[in-house]
Structure formats: structure tokens, C-alpha cells
Amino acid sequence: MEKEWFTISVYSENNVGLLNRISGIFLKRHINIESLNVSKSEIEGVSKFTIVVFTTPEWTRKIVGQIEKQIEVIKAFYHTDEETIYQESALFKIASDLLFDERQIQNIIKESNSQIVTVSRDFFVLAKSGRKEEIDEMHDLLEPYGIMQFVRSGRIAVSKTEMPISSILNGYYDYSK
Amino acid sequence: METLKKEETKTNKQTPIKISGAEAIIHCLLAEGANLVYGYPGGAIMPIYDELYKFQDKLTHILTRHEQGATHAAQGYARVTGDVGVAMATSGPGATNLVTGLADAQIDSTPMVCITGQVTRHLLGSDAFQETDIIGISTPVTKWNYQITRAEEIPEIMAKAFYIARSGRPGPVLVDITKNAQFEELDFFYEPCKKVRSYNPVPKPNKKAIEAAAELINSAKKPYIVFGQGVILGKAEEQLKSVVEKAGIPAAWTILGLSAMDTDHPLNVGMVGMHGNYGPNLLTNECDVLIAIGMRFDDRVTGDLDTYAKQAKVIHFDIDPAEIDKNVKTDVAVLGNARETLDLLLPLLNENRHEAWHNEFKKKYEIEFDAVIKNDIHPTKEGLTMGEVMEEINIASENKAVIVSDVGQHQMFACRYAKFKQTKSNITSGGLGTMGFALPAAIGAKMGAMDREVVAIIGDGGYQMTIQELGTIFQNKTPVKIVVLNNDHLGMVRQWQELFFDSRYASTVMVNPDFVKIAEGYHIKSTRVKERKDLKAAVEEMMASKDAFFLEVCVEKEDNVFPMIPSGASVSDVRLK
Ligand SMILES: Cc1ncc(C[n+]2csc(CCOP(=O)(O)OP(=O)(O)O)c2C)c(N)n1
Numbered sequence: 001m002e003k004e005w006f007t008i009s010v011y012s013e014n015n016v017g018l019l020n021r022i023s024g025i026f027l028k029r030h031i032n033i034e035s036l037n038v039s040k041s042e043i044e045g046v047s048k049f050t051i052v053v054f055t056t057p058e059w060t061r062k063i064v065g066q067i068e069k070q071i072e073v074i075k076a077f078y079h080t081d082e083e084t085i086y087q088e089s090a091l092f093k094i095a096s097d098l099l100f101d102e103r104q105i106q107n108i109i110k111e112s113n114s115q116i117v118t119v120s121r122d123f124f125v126l127a128k129s130g131r132k133e134e135i136d137e138m139h140d141l142l143e144p145y146g147i148m149q150f151v152r153s154g155r156i157a158v159s160k161t162e163m164p165i166s167s168i169l170n171g172y173y174d175y176s177k
Numbered sequence: 178m179e180t181l182k183k184e185e186t187k188t189n190k191q192t193p194i195k196i197s198g199a200e201a202i203i204h205c206l207l208a209e210g211a212n213l214v215y216g217y218p219g220g221a222i223m224p225i226y227d228e229l230y231k232f233q234d235k236l237t238h239i240l241t242r243h244e245q246g247a248t249h250a251a252q253g254y255a256r257v258t259g260d261v262g263v264a265m266a267t268s269g270p271g272a273t274n275l276v277t278g279l280a281d282a283q284i285d286s287t288p289m290v291c292i293t294g295q296v297t298r299h300l301l302g303s304d305a306f307q308e309t310d311i312i313g314i315s316t317p318v319t320k321w322n323y324q325i326t327r328a329e330e331i332p333e334i335m336a337k338a339f340y341i342a343r344s345g346r347p348g349p350v351l352v353d354i355t356k357n358a359q360f361e362e363l364d365f366f367y368e369p370c371k372k373v374r375s376y377n378p379v380p381k382p383n384k385k386a387i388e389a390a391a392e393l394i395n396s397a398k399k400p401y402i403v404f405g406q407g408v409i410l411g412k413a414e415e416q417l418k419s420v421v422e423k424a425g426i427p428a429a430w431t432i433l434g435l436s437a438m439d440t441d442h443p444l445n446v447g448m449v450g451m452h453g454n455y456g457p458n459l460l461t462n463e464c465d466v467l468i469a470i471g472m473r474f475d476d477r478v479t480g481d482l483d484t485y486a487k488q489a490k491v492i493h494f495d496i497d498p499a500e501i502d503k504n505v506k507t508d509v510a511v512l513g514n515a516r517e518t519l520d521l522l523l524p525l526l527n528e529n530r531h532e533a534w535h536n537e538f539k540k541k542y543e544i545e546f547d548a549v550i551k552n553d554i555h556p557t558k559e560g561l562t563m564g565e566v567m568e569e570i571n572i573a574s575e576n577k578a579v580i581v582s583d584v585g586q587h588q589m590f591a592c593r594y595a596k597f598k599q600t601k602s603n604i605t606s607g608g609l610g611t612m613g614f615a616l617p618a619a620i621g622a623k624m625g626a627m628d629r630e631v632v633a634i635i636g637d638g639g640y641q642m643t644i645q646e647l648g649t650i651f652q653n654k655t656p657v658k659i660v661v662l663n664n665d666h667l668g669m670v671r672q673w674q675e676l677f678f679d680s681r682y683a684s685t686v687m688v689n690p691d692f693v694k695i696a697e698g699y700h701i702k703s704t705r706v707k708e709r710k711d712l713k714a715a716v717e718e719m720m721a722s723k724d725a726f727f728l729e730v731c732v733e734k735e736d737n738v739f740p741m742i743p744s745g746a747s748v749s750d751v752r753l754k
Contacts, residue, residue, distance in 0.1 A: 013375050017312055017322065024317050065499035071321045071341055074375040169374055 001056040005034075006078050007086060007157045008064060010049035011041055011165045013072040022049065022073075025066045031055050035088070037154035043165055046074065052155045075168050079159050086157035090135045091117070092126040092142055093149035099124055102145055112138045123148055193364035198328035198354070199224035201365045202292065203232045205335035208367045211263045211290075213254065213624060215239045215247035217274075219267025221307060222294030224359035239624070239653060242645035244271050246617035248278020249643070252287045253621030256604045257579055257631075259412070261342050262621060265292040269307030272353070273314065277611055279349045280318040284608030285433060286410060288347035290338050297356040298326045311353050320348030328361035332368070340370035345378025346497045347410060379496060382513035382521055389509045390492045391525035393466050397490075399534045400426045401464035403449055403457075403478075406433035406607075407471015407495060407515050414438065414600045416519035417470065423523060425530040427538050429457035431472045433607040436597040440576070446538045449748075450478045452589040455549075455740050456541030458751040461486050463537070470494040471515045474504035475608065484747035494518055548753040549739050554594060560733030561709055563590035563662045569712055570632055570660070571596045573720040578630040578658075579604065579622050583615035583639035586668035589738045591634040613642030619657045620649055630658065630720060637663040637689050644695065650725050651699040658719050659701075659727045661692055664734050672737045696727035703727035 012018055019038070026033050034052040041048035053060060060078050067076045096119060098105050109116065114128035128138055135152055196204070202225050206214065216238060218226045229238045241247040244266040251262030266275055272293040282289045296305040312324050321341045323334050331354070338350040394400055408417050414437050421428045421438070427446045428438060438445050447454030449461065461467065467489040472478070479485045482504060493500070493507040494515055501510040511518050553564030567590055570578065581604040582591035588605055597603060604622055606614040619633035640661050650657060671685040696703035702724060706715045712730065719726040740751045 017316060020313060020316050028317070062499075062503060065501075065503070069497065069499045071373060071376045 001058055003055055004057065005081050006053050006055065006057075006060045007081070007084050007155060008049075008051040008053065008060070008067070008076060008078045009157065009159065009163060010051065010067055010076045011043075011074040011163070012047050012049065013074070014045065014047045015072045018070065018072050019049075021070050022051075022067055025063055026053070029059065029063060031059060031063065035154035037156050039156070041165070043169070046165060046169075050155055050157055074165060075163070077159065077163050079157070083161065084157040084159050086131070086155050087129050088132055088135060088153050088155050089127060089129040090139070090150065090152040092128070092139070092147055093123050094126065094142065094145070094147060096120065096122055096124050098145050105142070105145060108138065108141050112141075114138065193366040195362055196365050197224065197228075197359065198331050198361050198363060199228045199359040201328065201331045201363060202335065202354070202359070203228045203236060204365060205332060205367060206263065207235060208369065209261065209335070209339045211236075211261060211339075213237050213239070214263040214265060215241050215250040215621065216265035217241060217244050217247060217267070217271060219271045219294065219307070221268035221296055221356050222265060222271070222292075222359075224356065225265065225292070225294065225354075239620070239649065241617060241620075242648045243643065244274035245277050245613065246620075246643055246646045246649065248275050248282070248289065248291065249611075249614050249617035250621035250624075250649075251289050251291075252278060252282050252285075252614075253581060253604055253618030254625040255287050255289055255621075256618070257601050257622040258625040259410075259601065260625075261288040261290055261339055263290050263292070267294045267307065268296055268311070269309045272309055272311040275351070276314060276318060277609075279315055279351065281606055281609040281611045281614065282349035283318045283320065285606065286347050286406060287349065288342040289349040290342050291349060291351045293351065293353045294359070295324065295353045295355045298358070301326070301355065311351065315351045318349070319351050322351040322353070324353040324355070325358050326355045328358045328363040331358065331363065332366060333370075336368060336370035337373060341373065341376070345376075379514050380498060380512035382511065382518045384521070386509055386511045387518060387521045388525060390468075390511055391522055393490050393492060393509060394424055394426070394468065395527045397466035398531075399464045400424065400466040400468060400531065401460065401489075402426050402428040402468045402470060403431065403461075403472055404428060404434045404437060404470040405431040405472025406437075408434060408437040409600055411471060411496065411515035413471070413515035413519055416516055416523065418442070419523050420519050420526065423528055424526045425528070425535070426468070427531070427535050429454070431475070431478055431607070432592050432605060434472060435592055435603040436600050439598055440596045441598075444535070447542070448593060450475075451480070451742050451744075452593065452738050452740065454542070454593070455545035455751055455753060456538040458740065458742060458748040459541060460537060461748045462488065464489050466490045466492065468492045468494070469505075470519070471496070473500045476504070479504060479748070480742045480750075481745055481747045484749065545740065545753065553590070558733075560736070561706070561712065561730060562736060563587050563732055564594050565709070566660065566662060566712065566716070566730050566732070567591055567594035567634070569716040570720075573716045574630055574632070578602070578632045579626055581605065581615045581619040581622050581631060581633045583633070583635040584610045584612045584669075585636040585639060586664070586672060586736070586738050587634050587636045587662040589669075590662075612636075612639035615639065616643045616659065617646045617649070619659070620646060620653075620655050623655050623657045632658040632660060635659065635661050636668060637661055637665060637687055637692070638667045640692070647696065647699040647701060651701060654724065656723060656725050658722070659696075659725070660719070661727070661729045663689065663692065663729055663731050664736070665689055666734060668736075669738070671735070675735070675737070677743070692729045693727070701725045701727050703729070705729040705731065707731045
């Protein structure tokens with residue numbers, strides 16, 4: 001089976017040890033976590049892990065089964081890129097003189113739809129949200145001028161279809177489906 | 178104990194009482210019906226041991242000789258009773274010594290709660306004396322674990338621990354308690370846990386799936402059941418029997434499914450797997466509908482997956498959704514507790530006999546009997562065989578004993594030849610294959626079933642991994658029967674070396690001590706058998722003994738276990754020699 005990108009969304013109780021349990025499942029199967037994001041979710045008191053992997057559908061299904069089995073996990077879903085709306089963000093720290101000396105940099109900022117978050121005497125910071133490729137592209141454009149620091153976040157994603165967490169928590173969910 | 182349990186809970190219900198965390202632990206255990214725990218003390222758990230001392234009339238603590246022994250004893254207790262086994266240990270080395278037992282319980286779905294002491298809260302993370310990250314270490318080998326750092330967390334977490342350990346697919350839970358939480362006081366109030374909102378232990382049976390399963394079974398010409406421990410854990414033994422009898426389906430067991438069905442039942446065709454029976458393995462690739470009940474298609478059962486039951490439609494009954502399609506692709510998955518799902522299946526099944534199909538199992542049995550079984554249990558050669566010892570134990574115990582086996586050749590002989598009339602009677606380390614399991618597990622099994630004979634079958638290698646538990650047997654006068662089948666080798670590994678490594682016996686020859694003298698050192702009655710003529714009387718003497726008894730049988734040194742599916746080969750390639 002062909003490898004693909006999958007976004008795994010894990011809804012869970014907020015628990016310190018859970019990340020360890022979940023990462024252990026990937027470790028056992030030698031599957032690399034390409035990106036990981038943990039945040040609160042749409043439901044109060046429920047956390048959401050967004051995990052990106054590049055592997056086969058079959059491995060993804062098995063891993064999601066193992067994740068769901070963990071006591072604190074309410075439900076885990078997996079989706080292909082087409083089935084999700086997703087974004088990543090990145091920060092670029094760049095020397096301030098470039099902003100004034102290099103005309104091209106201003107064009108890059110404009111065309112990439114990024115924002116200047118802060119400007120100080122020594123450096124300025126650009127924030128860019130978008131798909132990984134867009135961020136990579138911007139990185140490549142800026143690189144020749146010198147990037148003082150760069151960081152990209154994990155993917156965040158919402159699915160096009162429903163993830164019925166409330167009905168699970170309220171006991172209305174039919175697991176046999 | 179029953180009345181005590183009620184009393185305790187009642188007083189707690191009325192008004193919360195102010196007690197220490199350590200005392201709260203005892204009340205939690207009593208409220209959960211755990212009045213027998215195994216363990217080993219040390220600095221970080223001393224407050225709890227101090228309470229154990231005060232409560233010794235209500236709660237028995239068995240001091241094992243190693244923490245690993247405590248876990249296996251708790252497992253033996255859990256496996257024979259179906260209740261949660263409890264083990265405790267101190268922090269650091271005490272806690273790490275639990276890891277093998279946790280891993281064993283995790284892979285064999287055994288309900289167990291382990292309690293470990295931990296350094297005091299403000300020292301956590303400072304590399305304090307005997308501090309170890311047992312939560313991190315035990316995460317992959319527990320169903321759930323939790324570190325308590327405040328006394329007020331104790332009742333809720335302990336209730337949750339027991340609930341999680343015993344519900345759904347059971348498993349081990351570890352609760353780590355910092356020393357300050359044992360000393361601190363709390364307003365104690367106990368309420369058993371009935372639900373954890375993120376945890377769905379037993380999926381609701383789906384009617385459509387059950388109907389689809391019934392339809393497949395009813396139209397099958399060669400249906401075949403393979404059942405595992407899920408039948409025992411789900412208390413579905415009667416349901417299994419009814420299904421098998423009504424639909425006339427030959428049924429085979431995995432090593433952990435053994436004893437769920439009377440071994441003498443005419444439709445019980447034997448064991449599947451690497452050293453399982455000939456017919457059950459071979460005919461897996463001839464059945465048209467394979468019905469797996471409470472088993473997980475372990476690689477020791479399936480051999481090569483690409484050539485496993487490819488011709489068959491597969492129906493998989495399991496409580497754990499993660500097992501479905503994990504190893505073998507199923508056509509119909511029936512989720513739920515086997516007791517419930519089989520109950521729903523039964524009325525939908527047509528009565529059937531499948532005589533011709535069943536005869537194929539009989540024919541294969543005859544082939545296996547002539548090639549293997551006959552020589553195993555009625556040998557004509559001079560040396561004693563493990564099979565004949567098992568046969569003598571069957572006779573002397575009238576198939577009523579609990580058999581606890583260790584890991585190796587003797588385990589395969591025990592599981593192939595022991596006969597059972599009663600469920601929960603075969604206790605062995607199946608998934609992890611833990612040498613050293615049997616002696617401590619037999620202690621727990623005996624304490625869980627005082628009215629039954631418990632016979633441990635152990636190799637000379639595995640025996641020496643937990644031999645110190647003879648001290649536990651001696652101190653507690655636990656009347657277990659210990660049989661060491663001594664071949665002066667790590668037999669199973671030697672067999673593989675003979676077959677697959679040109680007989681290069683790398684580190685599998687054992688120079689053994691005088692086992693009888695060692696048993697005598699612990700004041701355990703003992704005897705050694707070297708010749709066939711003495712075997713029967715010795716086994717009878719052992720079974721008749723009211724006290725613990727040690728029997729060493731010096732068996733043939735280089736015997737092999739057959740049939741055998743070489744590692745990674747197909748079930749069709751099962752070898753008789
Ligand atoms: C703790 C542990 N270490 C190593 C092994 C690998 N192993 C499996 S069977 C076996 C030999 C067992 O020898 P013995 O206890 O004498 O039993 P026999 O096979 O001779 O009946 C070994 C070393 C194991 N299963 N468990």
C-alpha cells in the first residue's frame with residue numbers, strides 16, 4: 001500500500017502521562033511523528049492532539065485503534081489531506097536593516113501574505129500561516145538574505161466531516177457503527 | 178470478608194472519616210474486596226506497611242521473596258479466581274522489579290493492581306534515593322497508571338484503578354503513591370468507580386453483525402472455531418459449549434483458552450499454534466468459515482499470515498476493537514463480551530453435525546497419535562518423558578487439578594496433555610513467555626483456590642529464576658505441588674539449536690544443584706524420580722500430600738516437542754518430527 005499523509009485527531013482527557021502513552025504507540029511501530037500539536041478543543045476540558053504521519057492507510061488505522069484504546073482517549077480519528085482543512089504557522093526572525101535595504105524582502109512579505117509581528121532596531125519578526133509547502137517556499141525565498149531564526153509549528157487541522165465528541169461523552173454514540 | 182466489606186463501605190458512606198493516606202489505601206483495598214495482597218516492603222512504602230500491620234486481621238499480606246514473585250502470585254490469584262490480583266512494592270528497585278509481571282499481565286489481559294511507594298512529592302525529579310520514574314517505565318506495560326501526590330486523590334484513583342483493571346479487556350494498573358501522600362490526612366469517603374467517561378470497556382453488540390455471523394456459520398460446510406482466553410474472561414464457557422454443540426462445530430483452543438471447554442468434550446479437537454495439535458493447525462487451512470472467539474491471532478498461533486486461513490471467511494468475536502483486522506482480515510467482526518454476543522448468536526444458529534468434517538479431525542488425530550502422542554505418554558524407550566508425567570498427574574488428580582506451567586518444553590507438554598473439566602484451571606504465561614512465572618503464580622493460584630489441587634510444572638531452567646519463592650511457600654505453609662521436569666538443559670532453546678542451528682548448544686546445558694536438598698532446606702517434603710517404575714507412586718504420594726510437595730523427575734535430556742510449526746512457517750507446514 002502507498003504511503004500518504006494522514007492527520008490523526010485525538011480527543012482526550014487532559015492528562016500528563018497521555019502524551020507518553022501515545023508517542024509510545026508510534027515508537028513501537030517505528031512510525032515517525034511528522035508533527036504534533038496539543039491544544040484545547042471545542043469541548044471544555046477536552047484536549048486535542050493533532051498528529052501528522054506519513055504512512056500507509058493500514059498502519060494508520062491500526063495505530064488509531066491502539067490510541068483509542070488508551071483509557072483517557074475519548075476518540076481518535078484519521079483523515080487524508082483532502083478530508084481536512086489544515087494550517088501550519090511559522091516565525092522568521094530577520095535583521096532589521098534588510099527590511100529597509102532590500103526591496104525584494106518587502107515584495108516577499110506582500111506576496112506571501114505574511115505579517116510583520118514586531119520590528120525593533122536589530123530585527124523584525126514575520127509570521128506566516130498556511131500549508132507546509134507555502135511556508136517552505138517562503139523560507140527558500142528569504143534564506144539568501146539570511147534568516148536569524150526560524151520555527152514552524154505543528155499542523156493544526158479540522159475535518160470536513162463531523163467528529164461527534166459530545167455525543168460520545170453524553171453516551172449517545174453508537175460504537176457498533 | 179463479605180460482611181466486612183459491607184460494614185466498611187457503610188461507615189464510609191455515612192460520614193467521611195479523617196485518616197492518613199496510608200490507612201485510606203487499606204480501606205480502598207477492603208472496599209474492593211481485596212483482602213489478600215502480595216508484596217515486599219521498603220522505605221517509600223513503609224507507612225502503608227505500618228497500616229497493613231494494624232489491619233492484619235482483615236487483610237493478609239504475603240511477603241514474597243522478590244517483587245517479581247509478588248506480581249506473578251497476584252496474577253496466579255487473578256487467573257484462578259477472575260478477581261483482581263494485588264501486588265505492592267517500594268520505590269526504585271522494588272518498583273522496577275514489578276515490570277516483568279506487569280508486562281506479562283498486560284499481554285495476557287490479567288486484572289492486577291500494583292501499588293508502588295514513591296519518594297516524597299518535593300523530591301520528585303531530583304534523583305532522590307530510590308527514585309525511579311516508574312510511571313514512565315511502566316507506561317507501555319500497563320493498561321493505565323497514575324501517580325498520586327496528594328492524599329485526597331487516593332479514594333478516587335484507587336476506585337478507578339480497580340475498575341479499569343477488571344472491566345472490559347482486563348489488564349494491569351499501576352498506582353504510584355508518594356510518601357507524603359501516605360502520611361497526609363484526608364477526609365476519606367469511598368465510592369466504587371462505575372464509569373470513566375473516555376473509556377468504553379464493553380462495546381454494545383451489533384445485531385446486524387451477529388446476524389451476518391449466523392448466516393455465514395449456517396451456510397458453512399466446514400466451520401471451525403478457535404477460542405481463546407476471551408471466553409474465560411467473559412465467563413462465556415457455557416455459551417461456547419452451547420454454540421459448539423448446537424451447530425456441531427469442531428473447536429480448538431489457544432494456549433490461554435485451554436480449560437474453557439472440557440478437554441474430553443467430543444467436539445474439542447485440541448490446541449492450535451506452534452506446538453499445537455496436528456489437525457487443528459493443518460485444518461485451519463481447509464475450513465471454510467473460521468470463527469475466532471476471544472483470541473487475538475498471535476503469531477505463535479497463526480505462523481505465516483500470508484498463508485493463514487486464506488480460503489476461509491473469518492468471523493472474529495472480540496471485546497477489543499483494536500484486535501479486529503490487526504493480524505487477520507475479518508469478514509465479520511462481532512464486538513462485545515463473548516457471553517453476550519454468543520448468547521445472541523445461539524438462537525440464530527441451525528442445528529448441525531458436520532460429521533464428515535469432524536472425521537477429518539479424528540483422522541488427523543490418529544496420525545498425530547501414532548507419530549507423537551503414543552510415544553509421549555506411553556513411551557517404550559528407557560528415559561522418562563514429560564508427557565508420561567503429565568499423564569500420571571491427570572490420573573492421580575482425576576483431571577481436576579489447576580495446572581500452572583512455566584515456559585519451555587515442559588509448558589508445551591503440560592498444555593498438550595493436561596486434562597481439564599473445569600474452567601480457569603490452566604495458568605501459564607502465554608503472551609510474554611516468562612520463565613520463572615510458574616512457582617510464584619502457583620502460590621497465588623493455590624491461595625485463590627484452597628479447595629483445589631494446584632500443580633506447578635516447571636523446567637530446571639525456569640525454576641531457578643524464581644526458586645526463592647520456596648521461602649514464601651514454607652513461611653505460609655502453602656500446599657502447592659511442585660514438579661520440576663529436569664532435563665539438565667534449557668530444553669526449548671536446545672531444541673531450536675538442534676533443529677535450526679546444527680546442534681550447536683550455545684549456553685543451554687545446565688549444571689544443576691541438588692533440587693531435592695534445596696527443597697529440604699525449606700522443609701518442603703520432596704522426592705526424586707529417575708526411573709519409570711517409581712513415577713506412579715511418587716505422583717500419587719505428591720497428590721495425596723496435605724502439605725506442599727516437591728517432585729523432581731529426571732527426564733530424557735534431549736527430547737523434543739512435536740508437532741511443531743517452525744517460526745514464520747505456515748500452519749500447513751506443521752511437522753510431526
Ligand atoms: C525470562 C526468560 N528468559 C529467557 C527465555 C527464553 N527461553 C524460552 S524457553 C527457554 C528454556 C527453558 O528451559 P527450562 O526451564 O529448563 O524448560 P525446558 O524447556 O527444558 O522444559 C528459554 C531460555 C524466556 N522465555 N524467559
